Amino acid sequence: MYIIFLMIAISVTVAACFLGAFLWAVRSGQYDDDYTPAVRMLFENDTAQQDTARQQKKGDKLYPEAKT
Amino acid sequence: MEAALQTNVQTCYHCGYSCVEETIVAHDKTFCCDGCKTVYELLEENNLCNYYNLEENPGITGKKPVAEARFAYLDDAGVEAQLINFKSDNIAKITFYIPQMHCSSCIWLLENLFKLNPGISETTVNFLRKEVSLTYFPQKTTLREVVTLLARIGYEPEITLANTDGKKTSKPSRTIIYKLGIAGFAFGNVMLLAFPDYVDFTQGLQRTFGSFFGYLSILLSIPVFFYSARGFFTSAWEGIKQRMVNIDLPISTGLLALFFVSIFDIVTGRGPGYLDSFTGLVFFMLIGKYFQQRTFDSLSFDRDYTSYFPVSITVLKEDGEESSTAVRNLKVGDRIRIRNQELIPADAMLLRGGAMIDYSFVSGESEPVEKVVGEVIYAGGRQIGESIELEVVKEVSQGYLTQLWNDTVFSKDEKQNLHTYSNIAGKWFIIVTMMVAAGALIYWVPRDMDMAMRAFTSVLIIACPCALSLATPFVHGHTMRVFGRNKFYLKNTGVVERLAKIDTVVFDKTGTLTEPSEAALTYTGKALSQEQEQAILSVLRHSTHPLSQRISQHLKGTSSPVTNFQEYTGKGLAGEVNGLLVRAGSAAYLGVPAEKQKDTLKTTVYVSIDGVVLGYFTFYNVYREGVKQVLQELGDKKIAVLSGDNDHEEARLRELLGKEAELSFNQSPVQKLEYIQQLKAQENRQVLMVGDGLNDAGALKQSDAGIALSNSVTNFSPSCDAILDASAFDRLGTFLNFSKTTMTLILLTFAVSLVYNVIGLTMAVMGLFTPIVSAILMPISTLSVMTFATLSVKYAARKAGL
Numbered sequence: 001m002y003i004i005f006l007m008i009a010i011s012v013t014v015a016a017c018f019l020g021a022f023l024w025a026v027r028s029g030q031y032d033d034d035y036t037p038a039v040r041m042l043f044e045n046d047t048a049q050q051d052t053a054r055q056q057k058k059g060d061k062l063y064p065e066a067k068t
Numbered sequence: 069m070e071a072a073l074q075t076n077v078q079t080c081y082h083c084g085y086s087c088v089e090e091t092i093v094a095h096d097k098t099f100c101c102d103g104c105k106t107v108y109e110l111l112e113e114n115n116l117c118n119y120y121n122l123e124e125n126p127g128i129t130g131k132k133p134v135a136e137a138r139f140a141y142l143d144d145a146g147v148e149a150q151l152i153n154f155k156s157d158n159i160a161k162i163t164f165y166i167p168q169m170h171c172s173s174c175i176w177l178l179e180n181l182f183k184l185n186p187g188i189s190e191t192t193v194n195f196l197r198k199e200v201s202l203t204y205f206p207q208k209t210t211l212r213e214v215v216t217l218l219a220r221i222g223y224e225p226e227i228t229l230a231n232t233d234g235k236k237t238s239k240p241s242r243t244i245i246y247k248l249g250i251a252g253f254a255f256g257n258v259m260l261l262a263f264p265d266y267v268d269f270t271q272g273l274q275r276t277f278g279s280f281f282g283y284l285s286i287l288l289s290i291p292v293f294f295y296s297a298r299g300f301f302t303s304a305w306e307g308i309k310q311r312m313v314n315i316d317l318p319i320s321t322g323l324l325a326l327f328f329v330s331i332f333d334i335v336t337g338r339g340p341g342y343l344d345s346f347t348g349l350v351f352f353m354l355i356g357k358y359f360q361q362r363t364f365d366s367l368s369f370d371r372d373y374t375s376y377f378p379v380s381i382t383v384l385k386e387d388g389e390e391s392s393t394a395v396r397n398l399k400v401g402d403r404i405r406i407r408n409q410e411l412i413p414a415d416a417m418l419l420r421g422g423a424m425i426d427y428s429f430v431s432g433e434s435e436p437v438e439k440v441v442g443e444v445i446y447a448g449g450r451q452i453g454e455s456i457e458l459e460v461v462k463e464v465s466q467g468y469l470t471q472l473w474n475d476t477v478f479s480k481d482e483k484q485n486l487h488t489y490s491n492i493a494g495k496w497f498i499i500v501t502m503m504v505a506a507g508a509l510i511y512w513v514p515r516d517m518d519m520a521m522r523a524f525t526s527v528l529i530i531a532c533p534c535a536l537s538l539a540t541p542f543v544h545g546h547t548m549r550v551f552g553r554n555k556f557y558l559k560n561t562g563v564v565e566r567l568a569k570i571d572t573v574v575f576d577k578t579g580t581l582t583e584p585s586e587a588a589l590t591y592t593g594k595a596l597s598q599e600q601e602q603a604i605l606s607v608l609r610h611s612t613h614p615l616s617q618r619i620s621q622h623l624k625g626t627s628s629p630v631t632n633f634q635e636y637t638g639k640g641l642a643g644e645v646n647g648l649l650v651r652a653g654s655a656a657y658l659g660v661p662a663e664k665q666k667d668t669l670k671t672t673v674y675v676s677i678d679g680v681v682l683g684y685f686t687f688y689n690v691y692r693e694g695v696k697q698v699l700q701e702l703g704d705k706k707i708a709v710l711s712g713d714n715d716h717e718e719a720r721l722r723e724l725l726g727k728e729a730e731l732s733f734n735q736s737p738v739q740k741l742e743y744i745q746q747l748k749a750q751e752n753r754q755v756l757m758v759g760d761g762l763n764d765a766g767a768l769k770q771s772d773a774g775i776a777l778s779n780s781v782t783n784f785s786p787s788c789d790a791i792l793d794a795s796a797f798d799r800l801g802t803f804l805n806f807s808k809t810t811m812t813l814i815l816l817t818f819a820v821s822l823v824y825n826v827i828g829l830t831m832a833v834m835g836l837f838t839p840i841v842s843a844i845l846m847p848i849s850t851l852s853v854m855t856f857a858t859l860s861v862k863y864a865a866r867k868a869g870l
Contacts, residue, residue: 004277008284012257019253026245036195039172040179043122 082108084125103130107221114184119177126173128222141380141392142212151231155206162211164200164225169193178223185209185217229395230374244361248354251296254288255347261285262344266840282334285343293327297350299357315494315537318501322532323349329525342529345842349534352850360541360561364552369559370787373470373762377413384457398460407455414447414460415467421456424613425449428578430762435671435687436614448762453612472737472766488565489814490540494533501531508833519835526837530828535821535853539814542857547810550865555793556803563789566773567807569754572747573702574767576759577711580777582689589622593683604675606630607643607650615673616641619685651676670716689717691724694798699725701801706753710735710743712763741766762786806868813860820856824849
């Protein structure tokens, strides 16, 4: 039964990791705007057909907020 | 597109407005004006036509051309430094507020700005805040070029004096989310550890690991106690210091009792403690706080005159050369130039040019005022017509208008409202609790000391009115959302409660009761023949004077060529059409004797043909649609009107408002403020002020609830408690009534939560309150309160037609 100590230690550690991830996400501003990313996500697909060459060059601009 | 071409009225491919004045056909598409066409061509050239695929006709009309010279001040290093967030040699970052943004096409275009100007490295839109964070390379482009580009495609950023104040717009506070996250984490884990207590067959587990689970729970609860729950303790302490009881006091006693009883139980090995209930309570109550805090990000409720004034102004040097100077650096004696549609930033004396100042937003006068050389023009007016030269006589912060902000009303912080329902309930709660706790103690002490302590602490724990504290934020939060859907935006949830208590409504006249963009006019005098009417129209069309333009809009027909056209500033104009000499202007200009003039207070324009005075046009205000309905719905309240205008509309207002209404005219901004003060102090009334302009700012601030009416909610509105879109004005009465309904809903929610408290209290005084009872009762009560609050508001809103 003493395995329970280990298991609880692991479960709390995993939960703490998730808490850490959550706090990091808040700190990096992901909770500041919960609307625009949802719209932005849908953009690049249609432009790709019209303007393929350009898009490939600028492909790294896909998620500009990730860099800030 | 095809459909649009087939119909008679064509809509603009760019902005979607119907092409009324002109229709430009280019690239197989129709445009309503040159501005729209230019933007389309610019986008097409740069392969940005996807803009038109995302949404139909997403553009912003280009009818108002942008005078790009206006942005010259952005080249000034001082101004630039004040606006920019960060700058190094290689990179500069700036955040703009762009109220025009309205759809996903806007987001797409703004985030693809780098295709239009290679000097821009990236742009990120925050749609809810209507902000664009922009990064550019200072070697490749300048701030001015960036702003000019934005303005050219229709997204001119709003840059006002407030931006240069140094107080950068604060990011939304993330503290509450941190607190919520930590409380949630602890709640989940502590509950898991407490689980063996809940069921019978894990008794063995509990015996072996009980103390380990207990100590681990304490460890997990410590951050909740010291970080997440701190807000409740500090608020209760603030209350005690001010010798008053708020809702947070019983909450804090409950939380303290829970936490310390649990630690005592665990350390002495008496039992598993209530830490699951403790963390759960904090978690649920923080949800309520979070709910209460969410507001309308893109709206600003705390603006003062600085958000209305421009950043810079054209100053004339001694040699006549023009240069841009920051408004803040204007000194007495500076000569400034104001162009058409520009704002006068400081009290100044007119030196040259015909000034036609539109004060409607500042003083409430409905018609533009003519000023002659030598007169002092107060700050805040907007020049209409030719460009004028002025000499500054007072610094910006000392002006007639800005003085209003020196009133103590503006320096006072908003104090905690003592008389909210929940605070009153909290007071009774703590009194009853203390009595019950003391009663339990007296009953048990002679019988069983251990039981006495248990009963006493249980009462304190169960008295924690967490469900009660959730009732208000949830009901008000949902009400705020319902209002928001109906274009009535509240600053915070507290405003709902203040709206519910209103017994006096004070309206501003110009721009609030009246439609600012419209004025009706009537013609009095000899009937005009068609030829005469056409002649008058032709002459008036030549004038840029606002009154001439209104009359020419009113008259129908086509214009004929005019010869010998002349305009006399401040008097009137003259011109010849088909041999008829038309003169139009003030009574004095046409030589109408004073005793023959009627209604001298009204704005009139006399006309004469070939020297014979035929009659005059009278202007009067157009009241907003729905004014009558609103006033009827407010029937049980005292109604007053404060107007900065003269009293020529008194009779019509009287008819509209009824006999009992108080009407005051020629009110200065400070007088309006004092009027509200008086109502509150002498008659002890709860005043709602509805206004629209800077001149109402003091009154809006002084009143219990100030509503700013705006034709476009993202445009400038003075500091207020709520912003009402003008299109929803007719529902004002419905909004007020609904606020009242919500107060009943809160009382009902209180009743629901009290049921649980009574059950809990009964068990507590009998000494039967155990961790498991607490663990069941607590989530049920909070969840049922949340559900009840949400559903009841939704139901009531549907019933009220909101």
